Each structure stands twice: as structure tokens, then as C-alpha cells.
Amino acid sequence: MEWLGLHFFTPLPESGYLLLNCTHNPFLVLLAYLVACAASFGTLDMAERVGHVDNLTAKRHWRWIGAGCLAGGIWSTHFISMLALQAPITIHYEWFLTLASLAIALIASLFALQTLSHARMRFHQYLTAATCMGLGIALMHYVGMAAMRSEAQVYFSSGLFGLSVAIAIGASLAALLLSRYLRNGSGMFHQLLKYAASLVLGAGIISMHFTGMAAMQLLLPTGAVPALPIDNNPTQLGLSVAVITLLVIGSSISAALADKKLQHKERDLRRVNALLTELDQARASLQQVAHYDALTSLLNRRGFNQIFAENLAQKAQAEGMLAVIFLDIDHFKRINDSLGHDAGDELLTVLAGHIKSSIRSHNDVVARFGGDEFCILINIHHRDEARHMAQRIMQKMKEPIELAGRRMVMTTSIGISVFPEDGTTCEELLKTADLALYQSKDGGRNSLNFFSSNLKTRAFLELQLEEELRSALRNQKELVLHYQPILDLHKGKVTRLEALVRWQHPQHGLLAPERFIGIAENNGLIAELDNWVLRQACADLGWLTDQGHPELVMAVNCSALNLARDELADEIEYALRSSGIAASRLELEVTENALMGNISSTLILLRQIRALGVALSIDDFGTGYSSLSYLKRLPLNTLKIDRSFIQDIPKSTTDMEIVQAIIGMAHTLHLQVITEGVETQQQLELLIKHGCDYVQGYLLSAAVPASEISAVITALDQRNPPGLAGSKDTTSAKGSSTGSSVVRPIR
Template sequence: MLSSTYSQALVACSLLVAIFASYTALDMAGRVATAQGREQHWWRIGGACAMGLGIWSMHFVGMLAFSLPIPLGYDPLITVMSLVIAIIASAYALSLVGEASLPWRRLVAGAFLMGLAIASMHYTGMAAMRMSPAIQYDPGLLLLSIVIAIAASGAALWIAFQLRQYSTRVRRLRAGAALVMGVAIVGMHYTGMAAASFPIGSVCRAARDGVNTGWLAVVILIVTLAVLAIALIISVLDRRLESRTAVLAHSLAEANEELTYLALHDGLTKLPNRMLLQDRLKQAIHSASRGNTRFALMFMDLDGFKAVNDAYGHQTGDRLLVDVARRIAESVRGEDTVARVGGDEFVLVAKIGAPEDAASIAEKLTTAIEVPFQLANLELRVSTSIGIAIYPGDGASERELLANADAAMYHAKSTGRNCYCFFEPSMNADVHAQMQIIQDLRLAMERRELVLHYQPKFDAPAGPIIGAEALIRWNHPTRGLVPPAQFVPFAEKSGLIVPIGEWVLDEACRQMREWYDAGHVDWTIAVNLSPLQFAHTGLIETVRNALARHALKPSSLTLEITESTAMANVEVSLAILRQLQEMGVNISIDDFGTGYSSLLYLKRLPATELKIDRGFVRDLSQETEDAAIVSAIVALGQKLNLKIVAEGVETTEQQAMLTELGCDTLQGFLLGRPMPPTQFLESVEARASADCE
């Protein structure tokens, strides 16, 4: 037999290629296992090519390390066939480890088929030398090489399946596994080579027209290492991109989840908001209609919350709302829905068997809320009025149920508060009447049905006239002249008060300009500001524009705000009032004595006058407590350098007492009723004529 030798350098290179190829194979297995859809398909093709080329290259470099004392060469076609076998075997391996599970039966069958494929690649590569006579193989070593190929394949498949999920620990284990797999593949190859014998006189028929081996080893090594390196680099970069994408996707998912939560829940109490309530109501209606069951919708509004909010500020009011929400949630079952739908309005949707169950829940809620709330050093008391609508009897849709429960709640408020009322059809008449008023009020702006009447203001005790207060009236086409008490609350509720208030301000300034032009340059005009209008961001600009439009001095305008409005949010009120003061506009604190003032803040308000509420004037006499209160208010105002205005003067006794107590200005029916501008001037002229006589 011909004696054979090996190039130690090429043998070492074949081992390194085997280890590198094994690591690449493990990495490709991980990419195939974690990829999805078409991406997985392309990773399987690319991985099979890289992995197959690596295994085949190790085999071919090992053959190039082998030499005989005769010229050697390799048939190109047969050599390519061995490469194709390696790629097919790699593709099969990657498809196995890409499955969700790898049972032992499939592992054994896969190891057997892949081992035979690798052995076929090896011996096909040996056949590429086209030896004559043919290569003789030792049966024992040939069988051993096949067994080694099958065992190595089984181990490789199992390791690749176990290590396909990427992590820092898995990366280290892959390096160790690649070393073991590389040694096993090299062991199979050189066992197969050891099984081959070449008789003396053998000739390599591929040496003459086959591939020249002189430069082939270097080319194969360079190409293989480049392909494997590129495959690994692409895999690493793709994994990093995938990792960053996963982090970004997770962050986006969390952000979307948070946004969804915020969109469906109240930011203060964390209860469902109106949008989520409507969805829950639809589900409750669907479930109840399908199962022929009932549920109750309870509309709750807190009694006395506005007083707390005005007295202690919004921060305390918000904390109170949070505690109220907690008590409501603790008083009902977990499957019931509690929602906050407005400032101090809550809604409960609860499954019931009979109306009596709804009454029991309502009683439990009223009892829970009327217990005093402890906030820091404050003990606060509120109650709740509850309106109850039952499905299916009191409405077929969520909108109808809410409207009916709301109507029942208003009825509960009107009957004494801190109680509950079941909806009755007659209650809807009030709701529809309110809605009609709001609708008519919208049209009143367009149709110019709103007018201003003016009530004169006098220097105490009886004149002269120093100006007027503008008071709105609604000249309704069917109801006649409607006083403000009958429509202003609805304008406040609907938000229409803001455009109405802007119109009032502009019209009062226009009328004041006419009076100026008529010679009454020492008069002032007073205009009331609603809480919504006072808090509106465009107030300062509206006042400035109205004065400029009618060429009025700012000092000719007095803006009246209630004591409660000024104290609702003191810092914000101070900022707005200071801007008005800097403009030159006079500020009057209206209804003084009825709100919840803090004298510490009151002295900081840039006001020019205090207006005593008519409630103190009505029962004014020497022996009443009202006289003491008015006297205290006058003394306080004088200390703060404020003018004192008393409204609601209807008797000569009140006129005399208010003058004696020190009021600067009087206003009331005794001195002059609210009247249209033409009648106002006639009244002034008539009074002037009477004084002359």
C-alpha cells in the first residue's frame, strides 16, 4: 500500500474551521428558531449555505492536508456534489432545531439521517480523486466513521436545540459546544481517512484534468472563513437590531397601554371615565338583554362639595374627591362599575335582582359618604344625592339610562339632598325643559334676544347718581322678559355663559360710551363676571378690546366678582385681578359676607370696593345681628381703604341705617329699579328736575 502523510498546518486549519463552522451552525440555529415568517425562511437558506460550506470546507481542507507519493487532484463535479450534500444536510438540521419541540424519536432519526449525509459527503469527496484502482476501505474503521458521524450529528442537534435562545450564558455555552462538535467532526473525518488504503501502483485520474491542489487550500480557507465571518456578523447585527426593536416595541406597548389607561380612566381618582363607562354600559345592556336580568344605574352628585372647594381650595377638594371615590368603591362589589363623569359626579352600574337591591346599595352609599372625612387637620362633611334608573324599565340605551338617572338625581337634590330617588317618567319633563332652555339660549345669542337693563347706583343716602350696574334680561319670544335667575344657571352649566358674558361686557361699554357722549363723564358702569368667565383665559384680552372698541377709560368700568369666585383659587385670582388693576379697571367683591373668605388673602386682593349682600340688608334694624355684621364689614372695608356698596335697599329705614353705618354707595328698588337705557336716562332727568324744584 502507498504510504500517506499529513500537513500538520492544514490539519490544524481543518480543526479551526470545524470549530468555527460549529459555532456558526449553533448561531444560525438560534436565528432560525427565533425568526418569524419569511425572515425565518431566508435565515434557514443562508444558514444552510454557511453551515454546509463550513462543514465541507473542514472536510476538503482535511483532504488537502492528505498526501500520497503520487500526484493528486479532485474532480470538480464530484467535489461540488459533496458540497451540495453538506448544504442539504445543514438545511435538514436547521429545520429540525427550528421546530417548537424535538422529541427523542425525531432526534434519533435526524441524527441517523444527518450522520449518513455527512458520511456521504466525506466519501463522495474521497471519490472525487477518481483513484485507479479504487480506494480500499477497512470495514471496521468505515463503520466507525459512520457511527461517529451519527453520534456527532445527534449531539450537534441536541446542543443546537438546547442553546437556540440567545443570552450571555448561552453564548459561552455555544463556544464550548462548538469546540466539542468541531473535534467530533474532525474525528469522524480522519477516522474515515484512516479507513482508506491505496494499493501500490494506484493512479489519481483527477490529477491530470481535475482541480489543482497547490493553491486550493488557501482559497478555500479564505472563502470559508469570510463566509462564516460575514454570516456571524450579520447574525450579531441583526440580533442587536432585533433586541433594540424588541426594547422599543416593549416601550411602545407600555406607552400605548398607559395612554389607553389614561384615555379610559379619570386622572384624579383612577376610576373609569365617561368613555369607559359607556362601553361598560353597552356590555351590561347586552348581557342583561341576553340573560333577561336587571341592573341599576345610579347617578351620584355630592352635596356641599362646592362649599368645601371654595373654602379650602381645589387641592383639598381633589383630596376629598379621591377619598369619596375610595369609599364608593369599597361599598360596592368588585364586578360593579364605579365611574367619575364630572367634577363631583359619580356613576355606579350594579347588577341587581329587584329594585329593593338598588335601594339597599343606595342606602349603603349615602351612609358611607356622610361619615366625616379627615384630611390633615380638617374634618369635612359632605353627603350625596343619588338618582336610580333600572334597566330595562327606565331606558333601552346607555344615553337614555344616564339621562333618566340624572333627572332622578336632580329630583333627589330638590327634595332635601342626602337621599336617593328612583326615576319616574314625570321627572323627564324637568330635564327636557332644561334642555329646551339651553337650546333656546343658544338661539337667543343669534337672534339678539338678550338685552341689558341698568340699575342706578347712588351716593349715600340719596344721590347723586354715580353710575349703574348692567343686568342681563332675556326677551324670550314666548315667555316674555325672563330674569337672569331663570336662565343664568343653565348658561353656566352649558358653558354659554362665556360668550354671553363677553356680549354683556361689550354692550355695557357701548352704552357707557353713549352716556359719556351725553355728558355723564363722571359715571361708571358695573358688570358682573361669572366664575367661568373669570377663569377663562381670554378675559384680560376681552376687557382690553371692549374698552378700546368704545374708547372708554378703564376707570369707568367696574368688574364685580363674587367672594367665592375670588377665593376659589387665590393665587390665580390674584394674578388676574392684578392684571385688571394694572389696566386701570375697578374691582368690586360682590355678595361679600356670604362666602368663605380668608382675611389673610382678602387684604392682598387688589379690590376697590366691597358690596354687601342683599341678604344682610333685608332684615336690617337696630337690634338684629345683620346690623352688627354690616357694621363689621363697613369697618373692615374702611380699614382696607375700600368703598362700601350696599345693594337691596328697599325701605327708608334701611337707607338711613346704611348711611349711618358708613356705606358709600346705595343701590336698590327704593332708589331705582333696573330699566332699559332710554328709561334710565328719563329717570335721571326726572330726578334732576325734581331736585331743582
């Protein structure tokens, strides 16, 4: 087969021809290999650039530059290798076919770079692309050899010809796989690996060429006189081509390196910009967290105070008015306790929406201060504007809300302060609004109140009392105990005392517990106060024992807040041990509501106290809420009827019937009954008639200091005969009037 003057798969003629032997210039062969290695390195570098560039136009440009490096390198390798051929005849080259071979190399190289542009390819796809690329390189080689013109005819050995094509395909496959592998990497090892791959690929390219040259056989017709070769200095030409090619490849590699550094800088710049953007977002998020409530998206206290200060400064300059509306959701804790905190959060979100829908415009500021407290700042011209807004909010709050399968209605307590009447600073206005809020809560809730000067006076006085109470607890010189006797109606003698705390204030005189117990409870002082009363009462009971009263029982009141403390049992045990009195001589009085507040934990604590041997009494019975099913489970000894059921007896038959029912119920539960607040003989006689066990009140004696209680006990025991209840029943049955002098009060 003859193609472009070349004979493929054609046997050599048997006679009439002379076979020419050819050699190669070793310097040009080495130079060709150097160019092939440089072309391989440039191709790997360009493929890496194509893979890393994001811009499509830049990717296309680098694809063309890479194709030019590969095509120029392969073609220069082929051309220099052809110049290295040394034959005993004159050989020259046709420029058209030579340029055609360069075009074929460029097409094959573009195909290779296009293949490397794909992100992922399977092996069979690489094999197909390598076959096409190898055939293109082989075609370039043999078209270049067809450009060779001489008197000899060119024949090719079939085996070596096929081997050259296989080498071209193998080298192409190796180039594609290595380029894909080396695309993502960095560092010295990666660079050394790229150099080694370039040497291997260069060897493949040069091997393909010289395998094709080895397959070539030059035949000269018999009798033909070969023209001597002309010395046109092929070494200089090959060196010039190599230098030009290497300069082009080197320039391309330098450009790629510069572009790589520029791209890294651009990426670093984008990374810096991205970090700056993230910082801005983080700053905005922190601003959101710092100034807004996460649950309701309303302003929090910090954000509110910032806007409040700005508006306050503006109004101070313009001599305008502002109103601060402080809201507290009534009995919100019950929602959390009964339905859970998730339901409470859902309710707060709904209520926040109600509040926002009640304000007038975006100029009004709404904030959540935490828990169920909300605050509104509005611009006003007169006080009624604040009142009308507060009323709108209260009305909006009363709309039914579906929550956790229940339909409920919430109410709110509101306090209002006005700038500049009630304060000129943020702190003063918030404080005065808070005082007005507490007035609304103390007045029964679901109401609104404006701040007034008497509230400030009262708040100042309570603050002062709080500080002085702390001091009194520290020095323990101003607090005193008074004792009220409790008469046993069956024995006709005083068997119990109730310890009642008093405060001998330096300026205000003797203060009753109603004046300072609430302050102690609201400021975390009640535990310390109760513990002092307990220890002092036990100590005084020990002293009374030495004075001749060994059977007295001491009743000590316990606050509802103190009843929730696990340390209470240990404190009682310590007080008993310190005073040396028996536990059976101490009785702890707790209110009805305190017992029922948290029945499960209360029951555990009461059983611990009963295990010590201390008696338990339920105080103020009938004024709170209790369940008989729970009441029978409590380890109680005594039930004390509140004075409110006694004060209208005997005028109120209803109260008498209630007292009679309570006594009967208590005896059914095996509880003793004490009735407090007994002030008249008629009240006493009716209580004796209905089986009451103990009485206390002004009919017997008011509460007196410890120094006087012994004389009071002695006087009462001497004036009241034993078996008082039994004797009264007898005299009543006979219609005697002697019962009127059975109990004589000690004034």
C-alpha cells in the first residue's frame, strides 16, 4: 500500500534496488528528547491550569496554550529527530506537508486538552481518548516523514510500524492518566513527581518517533548514482528549533506559574472578603443576640435601654413627654408548672403578638425583659394616651388562647410612669413603673396604676427596713420573741405556748411580724429569720423548764418558703440538741396553703420532721385551699382554726356551724383542735360545748415577753380548775351561770 509516496505493508523488491543504511546524530537525538520532556512538563502544567481555572474564557485560553505547547513540542521533537537522520543521499523536506504535520499535532493536542477538561472520566473513556490522540500523533509523524524528498523510495516494516502506533497510544494514555492524577496536589513531592512523569512521557514520545524511524527502509534503484548529501548544518537548525520551542514552552510555563500565583492571590482575596462577610454576619448576629429576645424577637432589656436613652435625650431637649408601661402576666408560673415550659414559651409568643398589635406605630418600642415581663415606651402628649394604650393591651390579653388543647384567658398587671414627672433618667422611670406595677399586683392583679409619690415613699421605707432587718439578723439584739399561752380545755391549764417574733426597732418601736415578714420573704431573709426564731424559742423553753414548767410544748411558725428547704429538718435537730429539750415538746406550725403548695416534696420533708419526734400543726385552717384526700395523708398532730371564723361568734350561726364541722372533721382524722382569736366568754363556752381541745386569744392573754410568760402561766393555771371542758358541760346542762367566770383573762 502506497500513501503520500510511502510504502506500507508492501514487500521489498527482490532485485534491482540498493538498500541504504542510515545513522543519527546523537546530539540532535538528545536535544529532541529534551524538547519532548519539556513539552510533556508544559502539557502537565497546562492541564493543571485548565483544571484549576474557574473562568470559562480563561479555561479556553489555557486549553489553547496547552495544546500549542504539546503540539509544538511533539512536532519539534519529530523535526529535530528527522534532522538527526544521516543518510548517504541528499534529503530535503516539502514545507506544505511539514506544516500539515504541525496542524495534525495541534488538532491532536487540542483533543487531549479537551479531554482533560472533564471533571470525571472512566478508564474506558480515557482509553478511547488515548487511542484517538495516539493515532493523531502517529499520523503527524508519518505525514512529516512523507514530507521527506530524496532519490530513494521509502518502505516501512509492518511490525515496527504497528509498534510505533501502539507506543503513541500508550504514551497518550499515560499522559492523560498522569495529568489527571497530578492535577490536584502541591508541595515539593508533587513537583518532583511531575518532573519524573515528564521524563517518562518524553521517553515515550521519542520512542514512538525512533520506532517509526527504525521501521523505515530507504531503497535506491540499481544503477542510480546517489547525490552526495549537502552539508546544510542540520545541528544548527535543530538547535535553533529547539531553542525557539523551549522558549515558547518556558514562556507558557512562566505565564501559567504567574497566573497560578495571581489566582491564589485572588482566592486569598475572596477568602478574606468571605471572612469579612462572615464577620459582618457574625457581628449582626451578635447584635441580634445582644439586643433582641430569641423567643419573641422583641427587644431585650439591653436593646430597650439603648433606645430608651436616645429617646429620653431627644425629649429632654424638646421638652416632650414619654410613658413607660411595665407589664407582668398574671399567674404565668402556673402555666409553666402545669403545662410545661414549652407551652409557656408558646404562650409568651402569642402574648407578645397581642402586645405588638396593640401599639400605635413603629415609634412605640416594645421589649421583653425576661420571664413574663414586658415593657413599652411610647411618646405621649398627656397621661390619658398611656392609659388608653394600657387598657387596649389589657383588653387584647383577654382574648381566648388555644394552648395544649385548652382554651384559656390571661390577664395582666400594668404599672405606668411618665417622663418628666416620675423621673428624668432611664433607671428612675423603670423603677417607678415597676413600683406602680407592684401596686397593681398587690391590688388584686388585672389592673393598671400610675406611679405616685407615696409609692416611692413606701418603697424607700421598705428598702430601709430591709437593710435594717439584715443588720438586726446579724447583731441579734433587736429581734425578740413574745409568747401567747394556749389553754388545754380538758386539763384546765396552760400546756402550750406559741412563739411570735417581734422587732424592737430603734425608731419605729415594737413592730409586729406583719410589718417585716413580707420583706424577709421577698428578699431571701426568711430562712435565717425562721432559724433564729426556732433556736431562740427552744432556748427559752429550756429556761422555762428550769423555772418549773417541764411539760410545756412550744409551737413555732414556719414560713411557706422555708418549708421548701431540705435543710429545715437538720436545723430543727440542731436547735433541739443545742437547747437540750425533747423533740416531743416542739410543735411546728405551717399554713394550709404552704402544705398544699407542693404536696409531694412537702410530704417527704414533713415525714422527716415527724421522724425526729417533732409534732406538726396546720395553722390558719379554713383560709386556704386543701384537699381532704391529701390532709389525711399528712403526718399532722394538731389543727388550728383561724381567728376569722371566731370573731363573729355567737352572732354568726354560719361561722359557728363551720367551726363545729371543722372540729368534728379534725377529731375524725384523730387531730387535736386549737382555736385562736378567742376574745369573749361566750366564744369560749360555745367552743367547750362543741368539743374544742385548746384555745388561745386575748381572753386568756396577749403575747408577752419571755420574762413575763411564767407569771402569766401560773396565774392562768391557778384561776382555771382542772377538767374545764367537762365541768362546763355539766354546768351548762344544769343551766348554771357559774360558767361565765370559769376563765379569767390576764390583761
